[in-house]
Amino acid sequence: MNDLAIIHPQVQGRTPVATRTAGSDTDPVRSVPSRWDVDFVKLSPTLNMTLLVRTVHPAEEYRDIATALMSAGHVHAEQVGFVQKASSPGAHARLHMAAGEFCGNACMALAVLNASEQALGREGRTQIVLEASGAENVVRCEVERRDTDYYCRLDMPLPRGAESFAPAEFGNLPSTLVTYDDAVHVIVETDRIDGGTKARAERLAAQLARTNDAPLVAVMVYVPATGQLAPLIHIPALGSLIWESSCGSGTASVGVHLARTTRAIVSANVIQPGGSMWVGVTHERGQATDLQIAGIVSIVAEGKAYIRV
Secondary structure: OOOOOOOOOOOEOEEOOOOOOOOOOOOOOOOOOOEEEEEEEEEEEOOOOEEEEOOEOOHHHHHHHHHHHHOOOOOOOOEEEEEEOOOOOOOOEEEEEOOOOOOHHHHHHHHHHHHOOOOOOOOOEEEEEEEEOOOOOOEEEEEEEEOOEEEEEEEOOOOOEEEEOOOHHHOOOOEEEEEOOOEEEEEEEOOOOOHHHHHHHHHHHHHHHHHOOOOEEEEEEEEOOOOEEEEEEEEHHHOEEEEOOOOHHHHHHHHHHHHHHHOOOEEEEEEEOOEEEEEEEEEEOOEEEEEEEEEEEEEEEEEEEEEEO
């Protein structure tokens, strides 16, 4: 990571308000809330609103901070990542998501944050290398400035496997179970996305969370005739179940599903509530060997948030 203090200030972001006190098991004394002063940047990768926290906090506080920031009464976003200093040679930064999962859109957001501090001009481009939670190796993102926005193409971690799946909630609809080191995705093909379909997807996400210990469970409801995708993301550790405006990792899984079912090289636009994202997959015998996603990212806000938990 570069040495810009604005990216990884060497100060703690937590400001104690009062000393925590512990009571007995039979008569516990409630602790006085702590306060965090959080420097953040809010970015929009295809409207998947993402908060990147730039102040330094202990990892055990990530979940409380993320839950507060994501809430409708606070800064409000669909996900939160914490920026850390990278240790790999050549890496610009490290991204750690609140529950330790990998997130493609958040990686593109951090790549844009780093690229924005380079002198790109209005149409320049650069390559950003990141470490990321949930990814064994570094990930690379090509960032191209387009006026006030940025176009990003990200190399994604390959899944451990992809196989046919027949969730009871969806009967005989064609489905694929895609497994990653840190996540389980199910891609369900359907002819429409309506309230009933979403209710079944939510029940399936809850079921998958009970039978898998992955930090993230996702159900991707996909309409092949139109290329539409409704991404449902469930993070059990945060208690969150969100129909996201877009999902980069889910877009990649749709690409894996298409490569597996068509046995063809995939280059497809996936239309989501927040806009269109591109996925490209090359494969051998249905197993992905190269996986990329791309989309537009904009920087929408920067400031300091005050949290009391």
